[in-house]
Amino acid sequence: MDKNYYEVLAHDVNRALVDGLDPGKGTLEEAIFYALSVPGKRLRPVLFLTFLNAYGIEAGDYMDIACAIEYIHTYSLIHDDHPSMDNDDFRRGMPTVHKKYNDAIALLAGDTLLTMAFERIARAPLPPQKTVNILKILTSGIGIEGMAGGQALDLEFSGDKELILSIHRMKTAELIKASLLCAAEAADLSPEEMESLGEAAIAIGIAFQMADDLLDMYGDEEEVGKKLHKDQQNQSPNSVIFFGREYIETEVNRYYGRTMEILERLGITFPPFLDLMKKMVFRTK
């Protein structure tokens, strides 16, 4: 598929993300604007919008949801990078929010982005029942059984390799799943289809994180835009460290295969969507 397809979507998302924000209004708003302006792949909103396109749904009314998803992802990055968590100085090749501003502003910027996500969901011009269903999907993906719970497991990780898959699922795959299920809700998929799509999303999400683990070990720092080769010294739950390169490369293929199988069963054949699945797991950045 031509790269341009995703670039157009990401460009639309980038514009919508900062719509109405005024960086001159104060440090908090400036820090939020900064965090949203640092170049990013916008993977999750692009995934969401590509799925909508697969079902012939125009982004328009759903752009607020796409932005909410990226706000949530951005909040999670700011707090992950915070000195009380991973204490990272760079993200996407730029200083992290707490380095550029300070720890307090970074804490507040994350809090505010999470709030802004729900504010945009509330204001999305959708039928109220759709809004409520999307709210349910997203909150259950990022709470104690999802992203935040996975982050807590990651924090306490002390080498128990049995936990790595749960951490990858909760910390990474659940938000990817929620992004796709929000699109499925928009496309009126049946509960059974939602269930299957959720399985595919978890599979591709785990493979995506495994690909990230491979990148940390063997990737090019400049191309990836963040400090690599640090999982080992940080005792992070990097699957490659605990299971070996060959095994994880096989697993990535297996999860990818399972995803494609489910998508085929669901009759999802939209080439840009299938291509995006591939890009998520076979990547150099």
Added chain:
Amino acid sequence: MDKNYYEVLAHDVNRALVDGLDPGKGTLEEAIFYALSVPGKRLRPVLFLTFLNAYGIEAGDYMDIACAIEYIHTYSLIHDDHPSMDNDDFRRGMPTVHKKYNDAIALLAGDTLLTMAFERIARAPLPPQKTVNILKILTSGIGIEGMAGGQALDLEFSGDKELILSIHRMKTAELIKASLLCAAEAADLSPEEMESLGEAAIAIGIAFQMADDLLDMYGDEEEVGKKLHKDQQNQSPNSVIFFGREYIETEVNRYYGRTMEILERLGITFPPFLDLMKKMVFRTK
């Protein structure tokens, strides 16, 4: 009014707050359980429920909203107390979350409580349009124009007394306003009535924070349950420091009077509600 009335409401809230939480499940859930179990006045949910009672609405279906409001308040306290913010060791007479656990868990516990607030809103058994309206009210009260924005102004406060009223309004009064407007939404008040009620809520909220400023200067530490007399050394925007005791005591009375005037105009005469307004501003803890 008999004290028992509020105790019954607060007791119901306390039970509902931890409903479904399992502190044995992991450190994050334990920390959240701890934060919710530390005794608190539950002022905001009690305010919300008392207003519902004034309109003859049973708490039942709205208990999720009451809990969401307290989750939001609790998240804000955990992050306010965090070492990257105020670095407080005690809250309500007990160790703060980061003292009891650690800085990372405190950060995550706050994030998760904010998420849980929206999860409960999503799951409240209400007509979807009511849910969406409540979501709008709450998110606009706690975002960049409300609580979080006020927290940022507070952070950067450097003695400009003109800002104190804005900080009090945003950081404290906006969540109180949102709590009342959620109840007004439940009670189907008209937009004009909502507008007036919002003004009353801001007035009582500012008076409530001024009462807090008075307590910090002249209150009894043991009775209040947190470290007092620290606003001066922290250069906090304490109105009493900048405007004097007598002036602020007069202001508290003036804001209280304005609140009662608006409530009278709205025909709100429910004694427990009016009594609660009084308790909020004339207090010793």
